[in-house]
Amino acid sequence: MTGTQAPTAAEKRFEQAVRPEKPFNWFRLIVTAGVVGGFLIGALSVDANWPRLTEMPGELWNMAVLMFGELDLADVPDAAESMWESVAIAWLGTMIAAVLSFPLAFLAAQNISGRVSVGVTRQLLNVPRAIPEIIFAxxxxxxxxxxxxAGTIAIGLSSTGTIGKLSAEIIEGSQRGPIEAADASGATTLQRIRWxxxxxxxxxxxxxxxxxFEINIRASAVLGVVGAGGxxxxxxxxxxxxxxxxAGMALIVVVLVTIVIDTVSGMIRRRIIRGPKTKTSSARDTRTDAMF
Amino acid sequence: MSQVEHDDAGPPAASTAPGAQRPKRPRPSPFLVGGFAGLLAMTIATGADWEFGIGFSLIEVWDGFTRSNSPMRGLAEIDLGSLLGSRARDGFLETVQMAVISTIAGALVALPLALFNSKLGAPNRVAYALVKLFNNIIRSIPDLLWALLFVAAVGIGALPGILALFFFSIGVVTKLTSDTIDGIDHGPVEAARASGASHLQVLRVAVVPQVLPAYTSFSMYCFELNLRASAVLGFVGAGGIGAVIDFYRGQGQWDRVWGVVVGFLIVVIVVERISMALRRRLL
Amino acid sequence: MIRFDQATVTYRGGVTALDHVDVEIPDGEFVVIVGLSGAGKSTLIRAVNGLVPLTSGTVNVGDRDVGQLTKRQLRALRADVGMIFQHFNLVDRTTVLNNVLMGRLNRVPSWRSMLGWWGGDEVELAMQSLEVVEIVDKAYIRAANLSGGQQQRVGIARALAQQPSVLLADEPVASLDPPTSHSVMRYLQKVNRELGITTLVNLHFLDLAREYADRIIGLRGGRVMFDGPGSAADEKVFEKIYGRSLTADDVLEAEASL
Incomplete structure (x- = not known):
């Protein structure tokens, strides 16, 4: 090969190169068709009064103006008292769920209980998890x-499922080492759980x-729609x-109280998980931080 | 163990040697005492029978459940046949339609919002703050309250239900996706910037591909939530299977109420299983 | 006296961890068991307190046949046999004292242990155990805030609180650095000499084994390859136990100099 032929060689190399064909992405086609088709079929077949959608922005604006333009501070005591009832319902409901779910969580944890107990308890916990609070109410x-x-018991029953399931998962995530140590020192099952x-x-x-409790406040704020308090x-x-x-004042109170309780409760939760402050920084369980 | 502190490597003293003083038992931490007191105070204040308590009594609860009552009688005579009626069928269909439409529309709006709702994706601080505020307000209003507002705005039926779930979906998908954006690999973003891409181009080629699987997964999760939520929207006149449950309840036909609820449970659990299997593959 | 008689353990999946082992350990002896990982060291130790049941053969601790005990008797045996673990197995989130009191669980009524109503005697005993390993000043500190060596000393104290006649230690220094390893081994030796507790220790490092053991038992593939005084275990013996020539990984001090 001589110098003058070099450009030709380069061209040849490009000509001879086998370019892979662009693969046809079936997956993307199916997903796109599913999303677009699903949306269109749904939108056309559903018995919704679509023309009224055009009125919605104007209506929403009017409502907002009326709600927040006519605020009256005289409504605050009523709204605060009703919201307190919602908080009370959420608190007591969470307490009921905590008490009910605690033993169930151990029965549903694979590293504590036998297979039958785990299977039965898991199913038992699944039912209230799938039913919304309002239906209980x-x-x-x-x-x-x-x-x-009625609202308190509804929150209590429906939270038992979620709290029980998550507590069981937390128990299953505990370290095996201390359990083995308890066994090696001759502890009974109950003592092993306790220590x-x-x-x-x-x-x-x-x-x-x-x-x-934070989530239940949101739930208890709407339970009153069916007459279950709050x-x-x-x-x-x-x-x-x-x-x-x-209505606007009540809405503002709901949003404010929710945000304040979220913030305070979030701080307490982080402090509980982190444990007391110590001189040496100790290894933290990041898993639980990610969870919340 | 990450600690580097070494023990004294000298020979251990005899066990009787006067060693360190025994420490005094420390007082329980103020946090523990305060937390316990707060828990007790809160429970008494909310549960006691006074002006600001709801007067919770276990005896009353026991009496209620042991007394003959129509909902529990209905549960005993549950009528699964009600599932086959046209009323229930239409209700289920409407519930699924509402969930599909609102999830797709909500998720589409949520993707750009999620980009702007993260420090990495927002074009400037003002946009970031505005989107964050908008999203916080949306999320602090429960789904049923949205439905209540939209029923007032556009009348009863499936439309207010769809709108309520639409806004609810925007809140959920935006929050979850923007949390993911904060944790992505910054390498590709840097590479795209280094090649002279505009901000939107960076988002398109370096950020969106990284969060797409998570975003899809969250959208499917949101579909599960919407399906579950649509069972209650009917109680305020926003359509779906909840309207059917509310109808039978109004008639006092608890056997049929429970039949529909069981049908609803089956639908929710089946959809949840399928969605979870798909999502596990995705991530 | 601990006596293994044709002791055999076969795990599900067909792995034989102990293969017809015959060993007699008189009271008060300090025995180190060496071998590669998977040689059956852990199984041998766990057979003594019944954490791993034998497939065939017998283990006797004193006059008790471990395989023949009822659940309650087995718990009583375990209370009489203290155990120390490679990863310390402390509950990180609670105090050192509570961890040590775990050693008393079998000796207090169940309802009292549930409520955590420890008697003054129990606390006194736990404190004394902590004093033996010289860490009593940390009694009310959370275990998570201790260094590895300190945690292992708490592990020893927990075993001592059981007032055991036998002490089992499963790779007690494998998670520790060399100076700390020696410190922990010296505490084990002290406990053995001063309190006369029969001690079985699994070790990976042969220099540690030679330094502290009255007697060395070498395992390979679940069989006893060597059984004799520590002084008799030279490099040839170890090469026979390990089935290969020795490397820097087999000694503690070489690791330290890396």
Whole structure:
């Protein structure tokens, strides 16, 4: 090969190069077709009053103006009292769920209980997890009457599933070493749970109770819509009867109280998981931090 | 163990040697005492029968559950046949339609919002702060409250339900996705910037591909949430299977209420299983 | 006296961890068991307190046949046999004292241990155990805040709180650095000499084994390859136990100089 032929060689190399064909992405086609098709079929077939959608922005604006333009501070005491009832429902409901779920969590943990117990308890915990609080509430109202008691029990029952399942997972995540040490010192099953498992898992379980309390506040704020106590009743009735100023004040109280409780509870949770401050920085369990 | 502190390597003294003083038992930490007191105070304040408590009583709970009552009688005579009726069928169909439409629309809006809701993806601080504020407000309003507002705005039916779930989806998918964006690999972002890409181009080629699997997974998770939520929207007039449950409840036909609830449970659990299997593959 | 008689352990999956082992350990002896990982050291030690049941053969601790005990009797045996672990196995989140009190679980009524109502005697005993390993000043500190060597000393104290007649130590220094390793070994030796507790220690490092053992038992593939005084175990013996020539990894001090 001589120098003058070099450009030709380079050209040849490009000509001879085998370029891979661009693969056809079936997966992308299927996903796109599914998303677009699903949306169109759904939107066309659903019995929704689509034309009214055009009115929505104007209506929302009007509502916002009415709600936040006619705020009256005289509504604050009522709104605060109703919100306190929602907080009370959420708190007591979480307490009930904590008490009910605690023994169940050990029965559902694979490193503590036998296979049958784990299987049965898991299924038992799955049911309340899948049913929304409102459905519990409407079923409890004929039994306990309108008011906060029905709401409290509804929150308690439906949270038992989630708290129980998560507590069981926390228990399963505990270190095996201390359990082996307890066994090697001749401990019974109960003693093993009390001294090798509880100290490991209690902070995380309590932190999750608090986290669930935060979520339950959101739930209890709307339970009043079906008459199960709390600020939901005030919201629903004032929106229904177009008392926009009062509804707006109730909405503001809900949002503010939710944010404040989230913040305080979040700080307490982090402190519980981290443990007391110490001189030497100790290894932390990052798994639980990621969880919340 | 990360500690580097070495023990004294000298020979151990005889066991009777006067060693370190025994420490005094420390007082329990103020956090523990305060936490326990707070827990007790909160429980008493909320549960006691006074002006600001709800008057919780175990006896009342026991009486309620042991007394004959229509919901529990209905549970005993559960009517699964109600699932086959046209009312339940239409209700389930509407629930699925509502969940599909609102999840897809909400997730599409959520992707750009999620980009702007992260420090890495936001073009400037003002956009970041605005999106963050918008998203925080959306998320602090429960789904049923959204439905209540939209029923007031556009009347009863499936439309307010779809709108409520739409906003709810925006909140959920935006929050989860933007949390993921904060944790992605900055290498490709740097590389794209170094090649002179604009901010939007950087987002498109370096950020979106990295979060796409997680984003898809969160959208599917949101579909599960929407399906579950759609069971309650009907109680405020926003359509779906909840309207059917509310109808039978109004009639006092608890056997049918429970039949529909069981059907709903099956749908939710089946969808959850499928979605979880798909999502596990995705990540 | 601990006596293994044709002791055999076969795990599910067909791995034989102990293969017809016959060993007699008189009271008060300090025995070091050496061998590669997988040679059956851990299994041998765990057979003594029944954490691993034998597939065939017998283990006797004193006059008790470990395989024939009821659950309650087995717990009583375990209370009489202290154990120390490679990863210390402390509950990180609770105090050193609570960890040591775990050693008393078998000796207090169940309902009292549930509530954590330890008697003054129990606490006194736990404190004394901590004094033996000279770490009593940390009694009310959370275990997570101790160094590795300190945690292992708490592990020894927990075993001592059981007032055991036998002490088992499963690779007690494998997670520690060389100076700390010697410190822990000296505490084990002190406990053995001053309290007369029969001590079985699994070790990987042959120089540590030679330095502290009254007697060395070498295992390979679940069989006893060597059984004799520490002074008799020279490099040839170790090469026979390990089935290969020795490397720097087999001695503690070489590692330290790396």
């Amino acid at each position: 409407v079923a409890l109202i004929p039994i306990f009457g309108l008011g906060p008691l 090798a498992v509880l100290p490991q898992v209690m902070p995380e379980i309590i932190a999750f109770w608090l986290y669930r 600020i939901g009743t005030m919201l629903q009735q004032n929106i229904e009867f177009r008392e926009w100023g009062t």
